[in-house]
Amino acid sequence: MALTVEQAKTWLEDFYTEIEAQKQYLSDLDTPIGDGDHGNNMARGMTAVHEDISDADFASVSDLFKKVAMDLISKVGGASGPLYGTAFLEMSKTAAGSTELKDLVSAALAGIEKRGKATTNEKTMIDVWSPMAEKLNSDEAVSEADIDQFVESTKDMVATKGRASYLGERSVGHIDPGAMSSGYLLKALVKVGA
Amino acid sequence: MALTVEQAKTWLEDFYTEIEAQKQYLSDLDTPIGDGDHGNNMARGMTAVHEDISDADFASVSDLFKKVAMDLISKVGGASGPLYGTAFLEMSKTAAGSTELKDLVSAALAGIEKRGKATTNEKTMIDVWSPMAEKLNSDEAVSEADIDQFVESTKDMVATKGRASYLGERSVGHIDPGAMSSGYLLKALVKVGA
């Protein structure tokens, strides 16, 4: 379960393709409980990532992730930019030692939690990353259906962090857009089969 | 055919009532070829006139007209304020000597022409005042139907003065709002039977 540079590139290219396809849907999810830009934000970032990695060679997964982190940090903005940027920055640091999925995902989660000062059950992307890390760390297999279910779980939560928190109870009944995009990212990761 | 103070008051009160009733219609006429305020403008002025004359006594027609002129000048604004104001100011001057209808109307017409630097066939109130003065000066009787026809004649004209002139040829097919309000004024005058 260790990620190679090739696999990592495939992962990110698949994610890029998915974001392009789901851009409108992600922004639509962000409309009732946010400001309707999550799809645009992610697409802006992943377009830059795609342009920078598709024809480039990377000596290591760590180098590749560092590039991805920088692109996301400098292109996305909003809340998701620093969160995904920090996730990849932490994964880059970890990948210098290990590219085991459980180590990478745990590092990303720690970065997101630190950056966003949030925890589980606050209706954010953490509610996808956290159960994912947990399963991996107990050496359980994670299916795409599992991830769909992590994403879906945010629907019934009350948002207490990010823009959706302004809605309080009214945020219930909507899937969190950042959870959805994180779901796409992690499903793409599962798919490369590392 | 000389106007008394009582008749003059009746005239102006009738005009006030008519303006109140036709306020919306006058503004509607002013919408396609102007700025849609002629009814409001006239109503603002005639409300002031009504308040100032209904319970007051006037020593002469001249005094009464002076009061009316001042109210119209200071309350109406726009194009119609100075025009009607000047008309009553000139009628006030003339009334010191004669209150014959033909003298009054001729004085008003001269005032309007001077103030507006306009002449007949420019699709303005002059196209009502001018034929009215002409008929009176040739000692012909003027019926309400005659006045309706003066007003109606502005419909086919091209405006070359006032706001409607910005429309050029496109002003054709619409009755001039100032001609309509002048029609009301002169029909009310005919009705008092001086």
Next chain:
Amino acid sequence: MKKIINDPGNVVPEMVQGLVRSNSDIVELIPNTEAVVRADKESMKGKVGIVSGGGSGHEPTHAGFVGKGMLSAAVCGEVFTSPTPDQIFEAIKASNTGSGVFLVIKNYSGDVMNFEMAQDMAEMEDIPVKSVVVDDDIAVENSTYTQGRRGVAGTLFMHKILGAAADLGASLDDLEALSKQVLPNIKTIAVALSGATVPEVGKPGFTLADDEIEYGVGIHGEPGYRREKLQPSKALVEELVGKLKAEFNFKPGEKYAVIVNGMGATPLMEQYIFMNDVLDKLADEKLEVVFTKVGNLMTSLDMAGISLSLFKIEDDRMVDGLKHEVKTIAW
């Protein structure tokens, strides 16, 4: 009609109150009028007064331009309706410190007549008064047989130049001569994306389809010269600068001042994007831009749209006038 007002018939006095009460260091109400005069009386001493005004609904025009270095007083008429002569006369009196008063009038039949009557009243009281009638809107064909062109946002150039000159001590005759020099060199053209709603009327003066614009609309929603589908900013600039070019007969190396004016409901973001395209286009024409201003300066209530005003600079002292320091609410 969705407006933050109380009584549609009372919007002007309430607005003027709000304006004066929140800017008492700059303007004060002239008693018993809807006109305002500079609070800084010291700045008017020995200077010719500059008075302007017109219908309300164009805020910050005109009251927002009263203050040291610009207007001495401004008269606020009913919405889109010329003010009355008695109010203009009060503004003239309040602005006269002995050197006379210069009137800046926009070319509408109502404004011209009311200001002329006020001028008559002032002359009867021996106050020397001169005036200029601004007619910068090139959307209207000019002809001696018509009312002629309307006065729109280019009028602000006149206010600024005359205000600066008066501040520096120009006489009434100087100001008249200066106004004649400025007048033929200011031209404006607008494009509207939506009509304006006068509170007492309650519905827009005209309506445009969701994808329609109208070129050449006046500041009271007077009709323009063409309707068409919404265009990108660059195409709007192409059309509007094209019209101005034909009027000015641009020659490479000429100097221009530029105002991009929002009509009321158009965000500043769009105004800056439009200005960016205007500057590109004027550079293509090899013109030198010596002064720029962007903002909601002469609005039409809630109309969406923009007007573009150019001022051809034939004398560099005009630039000094444009840059002369002022203390107003809105310049």
Next chain:
Amino acid sequence: MKKIINDPGNVVPEMVQGLVRSNSDIVELIPNTEAVVRADKESMKGKVGIVSGGGSGHEPTHAGFVGKGMLSAAVCGEVFTSPTPDQIFEAIKASNTGSGVFLVIKNYSGDVMNFEMAQDMAEMEDIPVKSVVVDDDIAVENSTYTQGRRGVAGTLFMHKILGAAADLGASLDDLEALSKQVLPNIKTIAVALSGATVPEVGKPGFTLADDEIEYGVGIHGEPGYRREKLQPSKALVEELVGKLKAEFNFKPGEKYAVIVNGMGATPLMEQYIFMNDVLDKLADEKLEVVFTKVGNLMTSLDMAGISLSLFKIEDDRMVDGLKHEVKTIAW
């Protein structure tokens, strides 16, 4: 969507270009960014820099408040989207003349995180940086377990006070202390008449019926606390001042500064009428109003509506700060 733009994906750079090109005496572009810094470098020498920024679409905020006496630099993010740390870091570097930089951040998760990352970057290069997170929007319930209150138009009080202090030579520590003194005393509440349309989205973020308003809406169209039928200005004032009263716990004789802020599509006429009613209401409450400002200051694109900000003055030096002279595009 009816907007004067070219490419919806390119509105920010084109707007920033237009803004900088038409105000080159006041601001200049920081190379390779969408951030602007003061043109007047002399005014920054030996002073602590003040940097703010956020998503675009709030013009004239923030770039319009860059200039001597106010901000040193402003970072323009994508529309309604926090700017990125690298751009903020460039603004910090451009504003640092050796005395450090103070950041004014509005309390949105994105802004806080991006500014924090920029602050980390600056500290790695040994630039001393401190910051304040403004959370003046009382529409949102406050709680340590949530994101907390949003930063909205009351932030302008913070910019003005800190800008004046920095101009007079305050140190980074002084500014931090001052910001802590100001923060609890600024509170804002808004009412929206219509939603804003982000160019890349193409449709309004929310829609209201023809006769409907929403209290408490945020500057990105975040939901408010109640929808109801359109009310007269006086009733809106009653509601909004009522909310502020409950927060401040008004006591007779207290001094307040007041900002009435247009959200973008609301005419100045309505803003002045609203201010007139606000001043009446505050007088009823026996409060003393020591400073007022009215205008489109922190907008939300083409949203119609108004926000009302109060700043409780506990120290008269704050009034000096508010009145301190500045040279900016829009203050």
